Amino acid sequence: MTRLTVPISAEDPGHADQQIRAAAAAGAEMLELRTDYLENLTVETVRALMAKVGTLAGPEMPMIVTCRDGRQGGARPYPNKLRMQVLTAALKAGADFIDCEYENFRSLENQEKIRVALSQSSRGRLILSAHNFKGRFPDIRKLHRDIQTVCPPAIPKLVYTANHINDCFEALDFLHQTSGERIAFCMGESGLMTRILAAKLGSFVTFASVDRASATAPGQLTIEQLTGLYRYASIGPATSLYGVIADPVGHSLSPAIHNACFESLGVNSLYLPLLVGGGYTEFYLFMRAAELRKYLHFGGFSVTIPHKQNALGYVMREKGIVEPLASKIGAVNTLVLRKEDRLEAYNTDYAGALDAITAGTGIGRENLKALAVAVIGAGGVARAIVAGLSDAGARITIYNRTREKARKLASEFGCDYGGLGDLPEMDAELLINCTSVGMHPNIDETPAPDNCIRKGMTVFDTVYNPAETLLLKQAKHVGARTIDGVSMFVNQALAQFRLFTGRRADPELMRATLCRGLADDEKN
Ligand code: NAP
Numbered sequence: 001m002t003r004l005t006v007p008i009s010a011e012d013p014g015h016a017d018q019q020i021r022a023a024a025a026a027g028a029e030m031l032e033l034r035t036d037y038l039e040n041l042t043v044e045t046v047r048a049l050m051a052k053v054g055t056l057a058g059p060e061m062p063m064i065v066t067c068r069d070g071r072q073g074g075a076r077p078y079p080n081k082l083r084m085q086v087l088t089a090a091l092k093a094g095a096d097f098i099d100c101e102y103e104n105f106r107s108l109e110n111q112e113k114i115r116v117a118l119s120q121s122s123r124g125r126l127i128l129s130a131h132n133f134k135g136r137f138p139d140i141r142k143l144h145r146d147i148q149t150v151c152p153p154a155i156p157k158l159v160y161t162a163n164h165i166n167d168c169f170e171a172l173d174f175l176h177q178t179s180g181e182r183i184a185f186c187m188g189e190s191g192l193m194t195r196i197l198a199a200k201l202g203s204f205v206t207f208a209s210v211d212r213a214s215a216t217a218p219g220q221l222t223i224e225q226l227t228g229l230y231r232y233a234s235i236g237p238a239t240s241l242y243g244v245i246a247d248p249v250g251h252s253l254s255p256a257i258h259n260a261c262f263e264s265l266g267v268n269s270l271y272l273p274l275l276v277g278g279g280y281t282e283f284y285l286f287m288r289a290a291e292l293r294k295y296l297h298f299g300g301f302s303v304t305i306p307h308k309q310n311a312l313g314y315v316m317r318e319k320g321i322v323e324p325l326a327s328k329i330g331a332v333n334t335l336v337l338r339k340e341d342r343l344e345a346y347n348t349d350y351a352g353a354l355d356a357i358t359a360g361t362g363i364g365r366e367n368l369k370a371l372a373v374a375v376i377g378a379g380g381v382a383r384a385i386v387a388g389l390s391d392a393g394a395r396i397t398i399y400n401r402t403r404e405k406a407r408k409l410a411s412e413f414g415c416d417y418g419g420l421g422d423l424p425e426m427d428a429e430l431l432i433n434c435t436s437v438g439m440h441p442n443i444d445e446t447p448a449p450d451n452c453i454r455k456g457m458t459v460f461d462t463v464y465n466p467a468e469t470l471l472l473k474q475a476k477h478v479g480a481r482t483i484d485g486v487s488m489f490v491n492q493a494l495a496q497f498r499l500f501t502g503r504r505a506d507p508e509l510m511r512a513t514l515c516r517g518l519a520d521d522e523k524n
Contacts, residue, residue, distance in 0.1 A: 002198050004232060005030040005064065005205040006223055007216040008049075009037040009075070016049055017056060022210045024057035026223040030205065031057065032064040032099070034216055035086050036074040041067070043089040050093050064127065064205075065090035066099040072131045073217065084110055088117035091124040099127040099157065102147050111150075129157035133187070136160050136167055140174055144182070155204055157183040161218070162191035164282065165275055169289045175201035176295050188219045189250070193243075193272050195221055197296075199235040200270075231259055235270055240297040242500055243272035245286070245311075246304045250275075253517040254302050257493055260513045261505035269299070269501070276307060283310040291337060300336040300500045302493075308333055308380060315345040325350060329387045331380060334496045346499060349381060350388030352492030353462065357389075357430065360483035361458050369393030374426045375415075376447045377434030378405040381462050385434060386413050394430075399423055401435070423452045431475075433461045438469040440522070446470040455479040464489045465518050486514060 006023035008031055010016035016038075023031055031053055035046050046065065053063050067083040068074035087098045104110050105128055118124060128147045130137070137143050137160055147156040162168050171184045171194045181204045185194040198206035208223040209215040215222075226232045244254040250273070258271035276286045290298045303311040308331035315322055315332065320343030326332050334346040358365055371394045375382050378400035386409060389396055396415040400406035403419040410417035418426075437447040443466055453459060459475035464485030472482045490510045497505040 002203050003030040003062070003205045004028060004223070004226065005032050005207050006210060007032045007034050007207060007214070007220075009034045009209075009214045009216045011037055011039045013045070013048065013052070017052060019210050019214060020053055020056045023223065024061065026210065027227055028057070028061070028223060030062045030064065030096075032066055032207070032216075033090075034066050034068065034075065035090075036066070036068045036070075036076055036078060036083075037216075039076075041076070041078055041082065041086065043085050046086050046090060047093050050090065050095065062096040064097040064099050065095040068099075069101050069104060072101050072103070072129075073133065075216075080104065080110070084113050088113055091117040091121040094121075095124050097125050097127050097155070099129050102128040102130045102143075102150070102156075105150065126151060126154040127157050127183070128154040129159065129183075131187075132160040134161060135163050136170060140170060140184075144174070144178065155181045155183060159184070159217075160186055161188045162186035162194070163188070164277055165190045165193070166282065166285050166289060167191070168194045169293065172197060172201060172293070172296065175203055176293075186219070187217050190275055190277070191219050192221070193274065195219070196226065196230050196232070196235070196270070196272065197241075199232055200237060200239055200296075202237070229256060229259060230272075231263060231270060234263075234268065236268070238268060238297070240269045240299045241272060242269060242298070242300050242302075243274040244302040244304060245274045245276045245283070245307050247275055247277045247306060249273040251521065252304075253514050254493065256517050257490075257510045257513045258302075258497060260509055261497055264506060264509055265501075265503060267501060267503070274301070279306075280310045280313060283307050284314055287314055287335075291343070298337055300334065300496075302496055303333050303335060305380075311335055311345060315343055318343055320345060323347065325387060325391060329384050331384065333492065334499055336499050344499075346495075347384055348492040348495035348499070349384040349488075350391075351495050352488045352490075353381075353385045353432075353460075354388045354392065355491040355495075356483050356487040357458075357460060360460065360481065360487065361430065365392055370395055371430060372428045373397070373430045373432065374399060374423070374428035375432050375434055376400070376420070376423070378402070378409045379434065382434035383409060385432060385462070386415060390414065397426060397428065399426070420447070423448055426452055428457065430458045430460065433459075433463065433469075433471055436463065438471055439463045440465045444470060446474060448474070450474055450478075453478055453480055457481070458483065460488075461485055462488055464514070465521070467515065467518065486511060489514060 006028040008019045067086040070077035183204045208226040262269045311332040322345045326347035332345040336344040373394045373396045390413040398406045398417045406417040458481040460483040461469045461471045462485045467486045475482045
């Protein structure tokens with residue numbers, strides 16, 4: 001069982017009280033007293049802090065006492081002598097675990113003090129930790145063996161910075177290929193999945209902070225994120241994995257909506273943000289690593305900027321199955337790994353948009369034939385929508401800031417084209433904004449002047465942040481019908497969910513989760 005451990009990183013006793021209470025209330029299964037954060041550290045202040053844990057979090061709350069060396073990420077440069085005094089006194093005062101740096105434990109003097117204190121403690125145990133803030137260890141297996149040789153009963157803790165998500169697989173393999181009590185994860189934004197998957201692979205602990213401000217290491221999640229968004233309590237060895245491959249990925253709301261649907265349907269699956277930096281090579285290495293590691297149970301991926309073309313290239317190279325319209329669009333936003341090792345690629349953006357249009361206009365797909373459509377924009381989303389609508393037989397004119405790009409896209413799909421200055425002359429029943437104009441924070445911008453929006457037409461804005469853009473307000477003002485970008489986003493996610501699981505997710509739950517996420521983003 002992986003213990004969800006919350007570091008207490010207070011500078012003074014008052015702040016420590018708040019953190020201990022908050023950690024216990026949020027569901028911490030163990031506390032780590034990071035005594036190196038305390039101002040004016042003494043053995044007495046540590047004993048007092050330990051006593052507080054019993055009072056505020058209950059006598060059963062296990063605790064690790066750590067006084068991290070400044071050279072390995074400690075908050076204050078306390079001298080070795082004081083740090084050893086703190087650790088040995090903590091054992092005497094009943095700490096369940098103390099954490100000492102393996103590097104410092106190799107000093108015979110330190111080792112002797114700790115061994116004596118351990119022998120006098122009825123329950124105290126030792127965690128021997130190693131940290132590399134720059135990148136991977138030269139040889140993580142050897143380091144593990146060395147720690148086990150020096151002190152077999154100790155729990156090895158091996159933590160390194162992932163400079164790229166592909167660095168995570170070494171820590172995951174290590175956990176998968178070893179057994180017993182051991183801790184391994186990666187620091188940094190790129191290491192995020194190892195902190196969550198610690199629970200799947202049986203790491204002895206995983207760490208999460210009370211709030212962002214009290215995080216003790218780069219990339220540490222908050223306990224609220226780990227238990228809420230990532231459903232920590234439901235993660236186990238058989239949990240299957242999905243995720244969104246993107247760069248950047250931090251603000252993606254896909255984890256929130258997919259995890260909410262897994263939860264509501266009682267599906268033992270977890271959806272992760274997967275920050276895959278770089279180009280095709282990095283994407284390829286990530287996909288190979290994820291596909292080869294069957295023990296991770298990856299079942300599929302959402303793919304977004306900048307990897308939609310890379311995903312198509314990858315599946316073609318690996319001789320997977322590409323949905324015909326996805327290859328015509330030249331971009332893939334969904335990858336599915338079937339049990340029988342079959343890789344499938346889809347584009348749910350065009351279907352999501354088409355479903356939003358048919359629901360919003362009340363016109364069935366078969367009746368989109370000959371519908372006059374004006375598409376503003378000639379980027380990735382425009383391409384998917386133009387492909388879908390031209391497949392359905394609509395009459396499309398593409399308007400773009402860069403006219404040449406409009407011309408190119410139009411020639412590929414047999415459409416008309418123009419520049420943004422031509423918009424007032426357009427004669428369309430359906431107007432679609434496929435540019436980023438009007439997106440948060442530039443919410444006072446619109447891609448279309450008032451004089452080209454008429455009552456009787458339908459206006460669809462693919463921008464979903466905010467849900468009601470200035471363009472949609474203009475349309476409502478003249479009595480035009482409107483379709484928001486949230487509908488398209490929810491539709492493409494619903495289609496992905498069905499491809500991943502074969503099940504239908506609740507559109508209302510997705511929409512509500514998405515809108516809540518957008519509102520939270522706006523507050524922060
Ligand atoms: P993209 O490939 O980068 O294309 C951006 C398009 O916007 C281009 O046509 C660009 O014109 C135009 N543009 C950008 N800034 C402009 C400005 N200031 N004035 C006029 N035109 C401007 O991006 P994309 O992937 O197509 O995404 C476009 C938007 O779609 C996103 O911003 C997002 O809001 C929305 N979206 C919605 C969903 C959904 O599910 N609802 C999904 C994905 C994206 P140039 O060619 O002249 O540069």
